[in-house]
Amino acid sequence: MAQHKQTAHEFIQSTFSPQVAVLCSNDAELLCQKNNLSFVQLVQPFSRLKTEAHIKDPNNVQHSVQHLRIGVVDMNNQIPPAAAAKKLMNDAVNNEQPQLSEGNRGNVITVGDYDLQLSSSTPWFEAYREVFLQTLPQSDHEFLKHCLASMLQTLSSSQQQQQSQFPNKLPLWFSPNILKYYVLLHDVVEAEASKAEAVYQSMKSSFGHQSCHLLQINSRSLTAVETMKLDTSLPDPWGQFLPKKIDIQEGVDYDTGGSSGGDDSIFPTQLDEGTNGNNIHIGDTNSNSDEGVDGLGTINNVVDHPLAMSNESPLQSPNMDYSSDYQGSSSSLNSIQSALSKSSSFGVTDKNKFPGHGMCLTASDQDRIRIFMHEFAVRALIPWAERQMRTLNDLLMSRTGIRKSLFGTARKLFGGNPSKSNQASSNATTVVYSKDAPELQMRRLADLAFLFQLYDFAYQTYHSAKRDFNNDNAWLHFAGTLEMASLAIFMLGNQSQRSYPDHYMESAITTYLQSCRNVPYSVRATLVSTEALKSRGKYKDAAMQFIKMMSEDSDLRSALLLEQAAHCFINMRNAMVRKYSFHMILAGHRFSKAGQRKHALRAYSQALQIYKGKGWSLAEDHINFTIGRQSHNLKQLENATAAFKHLLTEDSKQTPMQQNAFLREYLFVYRQLLVQEAEETGLQSNILPELPLPILDSNATKVLLGARPQPPQNEKMFATGVWFEQSESHTNKWKILEDLLVSSANGGSLPLIYKPTLQLYTDDTDNKYNPVGYVREPITIEFYLVNPLKVALTMTDVMLLWSFLPTISSMDKPQLITNEHMVTAKNNLSDEIVHGQTVKEIILQGNDRLAVQMTLAPQQMGELRIYGITYNLGSSATTFMAPSQGPSGPLGSTIAGPKASYVSTVYVRGKQKIEVQGPRLNNKKEEMAVKTYGPDRRLDLTIQEEMPLLQVSFLNFPRTLLCGEVHPVTLSFTNVGSSPMHKLMVASSNPKCFVLGTVLNKHNLGGVYKSSSVKDELNCVKCDTDNVGRVTLIDLPGGVLHPKGSFSIQLWIRGNDIGGNHEIDFLFYYESAQKSTKPRYRLLRHNVLVNTVESLSVRAVAQKACRHSTSNDTSNIGQMLISCEMENLSQQQSGRAHVQQIEVKQISCASKNWTIHSLTSTIKADVHIGSRELLQICLKAVNLSSNDNTTDGTTFTDLSFHGDKIVSSESPCRQFYERSNIKLKALDEETFQSSTPSQNIQSVENMDEFQSLNCAIELGISLIILWQAHIVDINGSERLCVGQHHVLVEKTDCIFTSYPYMLVPKESPPIKFIKEEVTNEEKKPAFEVLTQLVSYTLQYQTEVDNCFSKCRLCFVHVTVVLENLSEAEVSVLVDTSKAQLRLNDYLDAGVAVESPAGGFSWVGQTLKQLKLSPKETQNILLSVSFGKPGVYNINNLAVFVTYQHDSTEMTQQKQTKPCVITVRDAPS
């Protein structure tokens, strides 16, 4: 709140105080100079009377005069010319600055949502007001400032009588008859008292004792002063009255040229509000006046503020009248200024001899001066004033009577009412009164009364004078009296009956402004009026008056008044915060135009409090920009940087161009700040400044142990390893593989302390533990840069910042080493320890997010902490550079040089910290209550000693395969680390698709399959499918792979049976041969995508061999007919790789107890299958005799169609066959270790429960189709490839394909919320099995001749052969009576049956029950009778079988082929 030192009353009283001119002899002045004071200054502290004085008004009423202040001025003193006054005011304002350092700088007030810190006072305004009132040119229309008396001084020691010589330029005297007062100065120490007394007596005799005074001063000698110099405890009553010494430095740093000077040209002009012609129209109307103002010699480039108040009526050359008088007077400005500031300059040189004032004056001296002033006022001045008033009053009383009667009526009669209407235009016709015109006399009387606090009387007089002036259209005089009249009422305060006449003051100001064009007086009126209004609490009116006084001609004044208006708004009862802030902005703008940068900065900073963070982004940007610029101009670079920083926000509404300008400016200022700081500290600090841009998305930072995988070279492909683009699901996959590997390396179980290896540390991984890096192995960091701006940013020389704490075995404490340096010196120690990468240039486009990868390679063991990045931040090198942007400024030399595009702009070297935050903890109660985050150590690495490092490469790894194609790949392992390794293993998510061979040497290179000409058909090989797992051990030659050692093995890849893209993952595991290392093993990933193209599809059906009913031998019971259908699925396409032809080379059978034989005699048949062609081959499967089946192994039978036989029991054919059979669980389900063994066993038991029954229909024949395909590549070249397909024929009468069944995802039933009773269903074997437990065949005579004429009925004996196919005991019920028509399946056969039921009938026992032990064969004899000749199908028996004892559970067996019997009527 703007609290002023003086109250309104005091202020008005001191503004309008009686003035006394002082004429001092040179000697007297010298005497005073002993105290570092002029005489005027000497008496100034005592010019206010402490006691009450009394004065009688002309009506002889006694009034008390309280605290009368007498203004003492030097007679030589002149009112400085306007230009000088302007400078003085500027200085005064500039010298009064708020104390920034003070803690209690302002008081905090809370208005609504706003907490504001306001400066409690505005001393600069008071200083301005004081100077303004002092330098206000005197006018003839009032007498308030006219000197009432002259004080003449002389010295007692000087001999000759001081002649009253008036200087050339006189102050304006109140009246011709002024009071003269004679003072005799007496130096107590130097002069003789008696002499002084003598002179005084003579003075008294000549001038009268009322107007003479003997003043004794300087009771202390100068020598005495020097001894007591240090005693400064005495209060210095002069301090506050003397002009403060102007600090030269301070004076320099503001410029009088209206707008901010040359520095501003470096800024882009977009934000210079004035330059574009928005508000020119105001300026246009004022162009006349501008001309005049420009004449002052100040560079007043009229920059219209768009915020400027446009006054209702434009001002027409407001101060032309006096400004022209002082044209070109600026040269004399300095002299005048010094004259004023040091008052009458007598002994300027020794002014600074002693710092204090009044050194020679003792306390009694001061008392004497006080008495002197009192004497002067009470004895001389007041009586004089009384006399003067009385004479004036008398004079007026006599005149006004006549005047009023005469002129008043005359005017009424003839003049009409000339006032009001032509007020504005009647300026020129102002009445000029003569010096002693009665109107002026009245005014004089009123002024005198006002000066001596006879306010009531003054008001009366003003009031009557006002009427006269109004009648005479003497507007200036009129305004003056109005002003004073209202002030008189105000000064009366509560004593007056009248309320304070606002409108008087209002019209006074308006009249000053509009009719008289007298701006200074209108300002004065405003100053006093607003004080009055404020003291009455009418803040709003005061604010309005302040705002009204805003004009274009003085920015300083406008600024100050706007600021006061702002303070008025905040002081209102309902504080208008927003008005306050707005007017502070306006004031700040004006301050900056007036060159008062500090004040401008202060005003803007004040306003920012209100706008901050509210979302008025454009306004906030404007404020911040101005604060930044002003701070920069004031060399407060830190503040400037901070302010500019605020401009670079994410969702700024500025245009990209503007933002670029902001950015450039920010960088420019920031760089200056850094240079300055470097100069101040004198040394290059090693702490880099933190930069705000671009935004570093710290938590997205990823740390990868390892380097970027090597790109493939020709046909050699390196293991892909780990890189940043990996989805979350994949990490789980790798983790499972690792679990498998570790457990198999550890003998089947996971070690107690086990955590899966992490190679890539991201936000999602568990970063509780420090990542472990190894010496000389690179570490790659990926960090994300986000550019919130709309313009591109350029980052150059980007480096990672790290600190390193080496683990040294020596005694001395290890020292923390970092690479944070201001200068990038070569061959640093830090570069030796950690090899870092430097990225030359990163251009970050507007609103972009960019991932940057950088590597570090530590060279020593220790703890490495990556804490940030360092870079040069620059704006993009764009075309719209500010013209002064070039090599100007102190940085020109450093940034010059035609290096590359990115160095041409201004840049700043700085850093940004990468601070990663751990996951939010939410386990304990206290953690839930507050936001706590766990540790995240992904950037704190432990560097350990060297480890072996495996490099795996694949030679000729195919991208595309045919389905089932087998492709050889050479797999090479190299230990590129520096210590030996062993225990190499590989795990894969898809182990079916590859087979590892042996170590390659030269002579076993070649084709995929081995062939031999030996005609050995049977090959019994023990096939252990159990060891086909995901983990495969790779034998190292020699057991250990030494550093730099390498070896290769063969690898076969088989294309997946399903066409499409297939991912194959390899995870290699190896251990360091040295035991000591803590993480014992290391891993290497390889992930490859193989595209498979459809080639061959094989379908096979096995049927029981059709047995001839007559043959009675049982040898062919174990025979099967396998029909195999092969189709070439690939389509011929030109321009794409396709399969031209597939040639089936061989069909092999792998089974435990079956062999196959060809049915065709021409075994060298053409087995080429073209595109979309189908080949059918029938094969016979023969059960191995039991003696062959001794071993548990698998017998391979090869049926070659082409000369050489491929040994299918050799690798890789056998392995692929093995792999084709095993059923692997999906990787996700594969929980390592039977964590719940009971469950597993349970399921196994369930499987085995019906094994004895299931074997009734199981075959277990695997057909391996080996083929060769001609492939035409895209470029037309042909190549051959080989492959194999597998068909596992599990059951009879079912079609099996090589194509694996697609699992149809099961639809889960709708969720029920009602609890259902779970019925425990009994497990049953499959229905299919139950119906085929027992096979039965009928053996009978197929052709019967019977003479029906002889014997009407023909009996035929039928033997039913029942064979228990299962390995369980079953009970069989053969029912002939229940035989129904079950011939639907054999309708064509049924045609022969004329009357199905009646044709024949079973005779004899209709029901037979028997038990069959496993694999047992029993015969039952049945009889059937025929009544007619014909062909009958007698297979309508019903055979019911159960494996349980409960006969109700019997299942009817599937009927086999029709059994046809021909009954012929044989003629006897």
Next chain:
Amino acid sequence: MTGNYYFVIVGHHDNPIFEMEFFPSNRANDPKKDDHRHLNQFVAHEALDLVDEQMWTSSNMYLKVVDKFNEWFVSAFVTAGRMRFIMLHEMKNEDGIKNFFTEIYETYIKHAMNPFYEINKPITSPAFEKKAQLFGKKYLTG
């Protein structure tokens, strides 16, 4: 009916939640349009003091012209929920502005009922913007 308009909805914490400028179609790409956008904000913000003062003196939501600064008039509308609609305009257009305010009020209410919209948060809905644009064309610049 012509002249530029600047419309802002001010939230309870004196924060702008929606801003829009309307230009007559013939002056749509006025070069000076960008330079003084911050001035609009200043004037609108300043007028809040007077809006807060005057809303207690009237039972109407539409407060008509509450303030004037240079060439700008400031009209205001206070909703039942004390959201303040401020309109800066160069010409008097009482009916148009009143209609505009009423329509926007209705749109605003609908928007505020969206459970995903938090009161006093900036309105980013393109639908709202479109509506405002439409009403602006209809009542202000059209």
